[in-house]
Amino acid sequence: MTPLELVVGVLLLLGEFAVVLLLSPLLMGVIRRVKAHSQRRVGSPLLQPYRELRKLIAKDSLYAESASFVTRGAPWISFAALLCAVPFLPWFFLPSPLGFAGDLIVVVGLLALSRFMTALAALDAGSTFGGMGSTRDMWIGALAEPTFLLVIFAWGAPAGSTQASVIVAYGISLGAAYLSPALLIASAAFFLVLLAETGRLPVDNPATHLELTMVHEAMVLEYSGRDLALIEWGKAVKFTLLAGLFVSVLVPWGIAQSWGVVALVLGLVLLLVKLLGTSWAIGQFETRVAKWRLFRLADLSTLAAALALGSIVLTYLVGVGP
């Protein structure tokens, strides 16, 4: 590796982080805007999430008297765990400079780490709402995790790897034949995982104001100021991570496979289009479903697991694919 390649590699790595960090609040804004639009409301400006972050950053942090070091440490660790997953996912070019260092199973582990810290912090102050949100969030996460793993196996089995970059490169090389029924079914299962992991409807209503129905919002009631900014930003980053994985595996074409300027710019633009499209679709989807009762979500996760398992059986029983 020449020094120039090293510099370019580091820059591209930083570019990945920058894209995820800077783009994620916009996606939240798009979803809100799309929802408002389809409900015949004007809605808040597209850049409102950035303004909210700026507002929170300017404010002081307050802690409950009964809170321990867990409350103070959890937001950073939770946020860092999410950031850590960025180089292991496909964004606008391949292969990522650090892509070899982790596969999709690591991503599952990092998401679990992030959730673990938030759920612990929710119990720290001793508020009833915190406990309620904490148990619900861990419950949803525990039920989503097997499906996530099954989807990784379903996506990875034809490519022979659990590495996101290998799966995506395999998809690009295969052309249209890549879009097999098995891939579509597995991706449908992943869409349900995405809804559960990022707390979208029908799993959790991010816009709720009623404590008893909250999941994520109930967990962060005790947070304020920059800590809350980190948590809200983290939530947006988590959505971007999973939405990015979803579109990159489902529609891998356009991701740059060389470090040429034209290819990189094209990849970046296409990534933006794909992510905005996903956000638009989520917004449309959220307008059309109501929040489900908490215990009906077990049906949803069973459905997702069945879809993922069905996809794997389809791949190997029917022999679809190469």
Place this chain on the structure above:
Amino acid sequence: MIYPTAPEALLEAMLAAMLSGVITGLLGRADSRRMARVSFAFSVLGCALMAALALGILLDGMSFSLAAGVPGGTSASPLLAVSFSSDPLSGLFLFLLGFVGGAISVASLGYVDRYVHERPATLASFFALFLATMALVVLAGTVFAFLLAWEAMTLVSYFLVVHEHSAWEVRRAGLTYLVMSHAAAAAILVSMILLSIGTGTTSFAQMATLAGGLSPLVRDCVFLAAVIGFGTKAGLVPFHIWLPEAHPSAPSNVSALMSGVMIKIGVFGVLRIVFQVLGVGPDWWGFLLLALGGLSAIVGVLNAIAQHDLKRLLAFHSVENIGIIFMGLGAALVFLSLGSSVLAALALLAAVLHTLNHGLFKALLFLGAGAVVGATGTRDMEKMGGVVRAMPGVALGFLVGAMAISALPPFNGFVSEWLLFQAFFGAFATGSLSTEIAFTVAAATLALASGLAAYCFVKAFGVTFLARPRSSAAAEVSEDAPGSMRGGMALLAGACLAIGVVPSLFLGLFEGTLRELTGAGLPSYSPWAWLSSLPRPAPGSPDAGGTIAFGIVAVLLAVGIVAAWGFRRIGAKAPAESVPMWDCGMDAPSARMEYTASGYAQPMLRVFSAFYRPQQHSALTELGGARPGVLAKTQEFETEVEYPLVERGYNPLADGFFSLARRVGRLQSGGIHAYLAYMILTLVVLLIAVRFFGGVGP
């Protein structure tokens, strides 16, 4: 590494240290705390020597073989041959025993001093003996030596379990443990006798070369008996019922040793008899272990979630983790039967690494639980809470253990589970459809188990350590655990982190075992810590599988944490303020309004109600008056879960044995003449038997 001494000398020094520990514990009065400390110090020394011996065996190629002749000539009684020898497998388990046992011994210095109130010196003495017997089990080279050490280990651990025997539950737990252990010992005896008769030798090394010639039926019987026997010791479902009784009853340092090390001796037994002696078998052996392992993982973790006794919760997690280990063993057996030794080595590496990992973090968790239970005087999590302020050191140690057992990066539990996932993924390289489907389901089971484990440990840590105290006992906790206890926990926590960040530095410990049991070595890796990666060695395709650099993940995490911390701090206006908790505009919430352990578990109880069969009882006393049912004076609500395996499986079995015993008891009339008649009758029967079935020997 060059050792200045011969392995025999190390072994003798180790045994001498342990023996000194046993004797010093018995020399003074039973309640002498000073003698207990001296005895535990000898245990620490013995464990250090044991770890040194193990490292010598694993990394330096040391080996020894000590045979003891039976007085009266070995040729006449080959069954009684006794020998102790070393191989990579015994070295690996000796290392586990030496390191984890050593850390627990260090912690015991302070733990027993402060929290054990009954006969500390006796406890210390049996503790040292327990360590020594476990070392002899893993070093045993012949059937007789193995069984002798095994039985000694079981009996000594029984005395440790019933140490606080004034409580009825403790004696009952001890009895369950003793009965189950002896049923297990009987099964092990069957498997070893079948092997000895079939091969004509009692040495494990010679058996391993001859066992291939046994008939398939005998091999199947040996396999099943070994799985039942060693599975019981390990706590495999459905033979696990002793474990959630015995572990909570024992003093916590003993629980740590039993859960961290002793149940692993069951895993060792399976490796010795099934992998080493029997070798490659039909594929249903592997699928059976895989199924039992998956069942144990789910049953263990679901039961753990329903507990509010902290130590019982941890005990059920041992069942879960033994399940994960057996899933790895089963996958390795399947791969062996399919002829892909490289994948078998990967699965076996996951299993043995998880064995070591579970030893580290479970000992850590039991020590942390021991400190909290000792400080608050209760095992009931509903009466804890807020302990983190008085015991930050213990809390931090327990948190590390909780994150490691929940398989979160950057801790060691994640490394072994990642390897196991990769092994399951390897099924797609075998081309066998049944294996692919079975291993995919196994991977989902493992993911579910680790998700549920995270759920359970948020509950366990959150309810025990966080929020405000739920009882006056918890509120009165004023000081952290003794320094030696925190030191022992720090050793274990440091090992959990080190294996999680630079696992490749520790892989050398496993190479010999993998080569011996599967014929293939380690997957390729780079030795340098922060560039390490463990690619799955897929036959044929070089870039298949998954690669990972745990070190890079950890460095990225650290950088992220520092960056987020900087974001949080730099330019912030005022130091963070403490304010009353947000009370939703109502009265300030009291500690009774906090989420409880039972409340936390409720969503799981509801979704898995078919498993738990929760029984709910509620009682309402009314205030009376004109309209009944409106005003309640008091209301009670309780819910409990069933244990159908014990209630409908083991209890009828035990009742059957008791009624059989009563019937047999009628023979004992108490009259001498009747007993004489029995003896004559037995003699006659034996003579007839010799006449018709004998004919062997002169």
